[in-house]
Amino acid sequence: MSALSDPREAASFRFVRCGYADGVAELAYAFDDGPELIERIRFADAPALSEARRGAFDAALRLLHFVAGISYYKAGVPQRIVVDGDAPDADTAELLDTLYLHGLAEFAYRNGLDLRGRIAFPRDGAASAPAASLNLPRRTLVPIGGGKDSLVAIEAIKAVGGEATAVWVGNSPLIAHCAARTGLPTLNIGRELSPVLFDYNRMGAWNGHIPVTAVNSAILAVAAILYGFDSIAFANERSASAATLEYEGQEVNHQWSKGFDFECRLHDWLHRHVAADLDYFSLLRPFAELAVTRAFARLGGDYFDAFSSCNRNFRILGPKPADRWCGQCPKCHFVFLALAPFLPKPRLMGIFGRNLLDDESQRAGFDALMEYQDHKPFECVGEGAEARAAMYALSQRPEWREDALVARFADEILPQLDASELALEPWLDAADAHRIPSRLAGALDDIRGA
């Protein structure tokens, strides 16, 4: 093995090769002539690949190689991106440049880097013929994350009689537990990062947020061709498209790869390069967070003691609310606030095990959600105006209005706001922009409660 040197000193990042055999995809990268960084994706009980799908599979696998490289590229962000073997075509390079630039915007902001002008994939590969339809089976892969969103999506697909499989990447007992509750068939895909990355991290490699939803999307595109699914239904809301902040003229959105821009780009790219009948979309795209929390509240008790949107990765499950909700992170704050208008207060307390809104020490966390004296947190949370609407609704409710942070909102923040912009109802409507295929369009009515 070549000696390890600091990836921040490297001149180039190389996409070395990718391959697939016996259910395992191998993705190899390197900095300059340094050791290979090999990531492995394990597809459980993978069926034999039919010749008819071979071309589509290879295209999807190549995309996965390019997309998953972002975890390694960011360790050094060198000046040059090199693709050993065939270079991507212009269409693909465009998608990748956009993904790397926007997906790493928060990473760049936090590390004081400017990636503009630095990210340029080679783009002189030959363009392929438009992909044909593969007559993929009419069933849907639904990624499940253990939080409220994917559960709402799953229940909506079930409600319209759609055939679906709950899928997740990586090992998480909490997700496995939630997936079992859905009653759907499940698929767990393994992902092993290259251990060399950890060595680089210890040497002080650049570290920070990567657009993991893009990586998972690319993994699921491969899975859809391999196992035979004609659709991949994510559960990303409308608010994911809103920027977290603007920094030196560039929008920084923590959730960029959960946003509509990326959804459209990948959706179209898959149609053109992989299969004309493979639909990639988010079922919750038309909805704001509040519409989704309302739909989740309506699902009833089966998921209340199993789900968690908390950021902390709970590897060891326990029966207590504190075993699923840290109560400190922006996700805990937001989900608590967004569920509060739609659940009986004692029920909400049963989920979280504590009342975050009657706890003075959580003030800064809720202020940030409402973008009061702070920017929105770098997290997958709703918009500031949405948080303000939820808080306003609570301040009008006798069972909530005496709680410390609700009372403070009413006393201190509310007088500075325009009350006409605080209504809850507008957040509950569905927008038109989405890429949901017609056969699942009925699921929208289910979520809307129509």
Add this chain to the structure above:
Amino acid sequence: MNQTVSTLPADAPWVVMKFGGTSVASVERWRNIRELAAARRAEGVRVLLVVSALAGVTDALKALCAEDDASARTQAADAIAERHRALAAAMQIALPERVGTLLDGLRQLAERGPEADGDPLAWKALVQGHGELLSSALGAAFLSAQHLPTQWIDSRDCLRAVALPNQNTRTRTLSATVDAQPDAALAERLAAQGEVLIAQGFIARDENGRCVLLGRGGSDTSASCFGAVLKAARVEIWTDVAGMFSANPRQVAGARLLRQLDYEEAQEIATTGAKVLHPRCLSPLRAPRVPLWIKDTNHPDMEGTEIGPQVREAAPSVKAISTRSGITLVSMESVGMWQQVGFLADVFDAFRRHGISVDLIGSAETNVTVSLDPTENLLDSDAVAALATDLAKVCRVKVIAPCAAVTLVGRGMRSMLHQLSSVLAEFGQLRVHMISQSSNNLNLTFVVDEDVVDDLLPRLHELLVRAGSLRSDDSQLFGPSWQALYGSGEQDIAPAWWRGERTRLLQLAAERSPRYVYHLPTVQARIDGLKHLQAVDHVHYAIKANNHARILQAVAASGFGLECVSPGELAAAKAAAPDAPRLFTPNFARRDDYAAALDDGATVTLDALHPMEHWGELFTGRSIMLRVDLGRGLGHHEKVRTGGSGSKFGLPLDQLDRFLELARTHDVRVQGLHAHLGSGILDAGHWGEVYAQLAALAERIGSIEILNIGGGLGVPSHPGEQPLDLNALDRVLSEVKAAYPQYRLWMEPGRYLVAESGVLLARVTQDKRKGGHHYLGIDAGMHNLIRPALYEAWHEIVNLSRLDQPAIALYQVVGPICETGDVLGNDRRLPVSAEGDVMLVAQAGAYGAVMASNYNLRETADEIVIE
């Protein structure tokens, strides 16, 4: 098989034995029932078995009732039939005719549906009652086939439900109440049917002849109703646990079995949290004074809990702490309205209107606060919102949740209040929303935030024992601990080393007193214990506990590192064991201290932003450890807790991102995370929690290689306290390690390694009586050992000169310092002691000599090490 041949006299007493769902679900468990029933019968009593439905069947029947569709209902009925057929097959008996008839009846009921007879509630009750009818019919056939002739009787012919004024049709049918008066005629009729009978729990008949259900806990209630009707010698509730405990064993492993309770105490414990018995089942037994025993089916010889009418002569004692979670408080604030006639009636009428029942009530001049239990109505409807809206029209409302009610139960609670100061101090640190004490003087309830309860309960139990309020020393009242009965068992506690070294110690004390003596083999034994922890990669001994050079050398020779908190300690560590790795973990230290430690080659731990913000360049190019505050503290005393915002240690988590940013700016590598909760923790689970929390944090920081979960390993001091279970600790840690194998695990115990190795020897100076107190003065005081004064620490004290004499005197053991607080031990039972006697203060090896002063210009004790 032992045959029962003799015939019982007409007046043979009855014993009612109740078995629950899991006890009747398999043939193995039925064999067990057969043995138990035959054994009772052989004692010359009539046996009435009361059984529940097979485990899961009642739920299946409820699900059947909820189906709208007839074919779904019949399918459900068929599945239930299959379960009973399978059990009959396993019992190797033909399907009894009665079972066949019942199954046919059930299928017809399922087909016809709730509306067929125009009484859906009666239909529901009859369908759900089939579980018990079936299990008892199978049981009768099996027991008879096993040579224990058993007669099946129908509970509905014996138990008569009465309509109560506060019941509606629904509760009269599905949660009925039985009028359980002794009925000699019925007893006679049943006696004529046989010597072993089997009947159903859960069901009865009402005045109109309909089958009704007894609601939750119904089978226990059936058993006690039978007990009352038959005026039985006793009712035995056979379950999967030996009885009631002094706390929920899932929360307090050291909870003690309660051997004897009177009805009221048991009712209070059952009502306030214990799940083993439904509170409803005690009241039928009270008037006829029928005792109730709780017994463990799997350990029939194990003693259980006996509940009866007896109020035995005993010192007042807290019997149990129970908790109920999920409680919602409604606090109503108003000025001067409460005295207005009808105002409170209006307020409570709102609760009635919204179907919300009130449990506890507390009131002040301007506030009334009530507690609500977590009913379905509360959790799944908008009842609370609607109630608050109504109440808000007349007063200011606050809905406080989630809360838990922590109740101390014991007869004569008020007479124990003076002993509860440490318990009250514990509550003083929490948000206590309400305190309630009823006039029956059986309970004292604190309503607190729900999330504190899991940590609070074990501590309260320990404090009650230490305060002498829970008289665990009274073996009439308290049995073994849950741990001893069901856990890994009581650990063998070796007698303290000094008992074997008495002659030598007396000799040493004769030379000079006061003096500390350290026993090196005991230190080595503790070291060896920690070395066996598979999950721990490296141990640093916290030398602040005891920095005697011989001890440092022994620790270092075992491969442990040394953890230091000051330049002085670093120097001591280096002098005694130059090659042992040094870890520097100071708090609010000077800049120079860090610089010196870095020069010395020690691994440095930071625990604040300040050093990074102001002296960042000092650490450039270095690897450091970061101590964080996970926001909670634990330990045996407020002053030894080192987590939580009330303590000065650790970086608060909301400053973590800023710290990491600064570290990157200054090119400092954060190689490890450290947290330390406090001291004297005896429950292994806590380190697992700290470890898992640190690991979850570490995942967000690329550079972390080491997690240091601190020390705080408790040393049992009070008699009856269980030592920390190192095997359990290793299991807990290994579980976390398996989830996060990428991190090396460090610990840094201090007191654990040395406390038991040391004793403080002193000699009696004077003796004084003052009022009710008898003071025994010794020549060691708080200047030698400050832990009792500083932490209220309890150290065992013995008269080494008179170790074999009976301990009949009750002393306050005090030192020579001019401070009221110079007390080494309160209320100690000791032999009558005389000037010059050698006294031994145990467990003085940690934080003894190192914390000594020469206050009052008294000399410090010297330190002797023995092999």
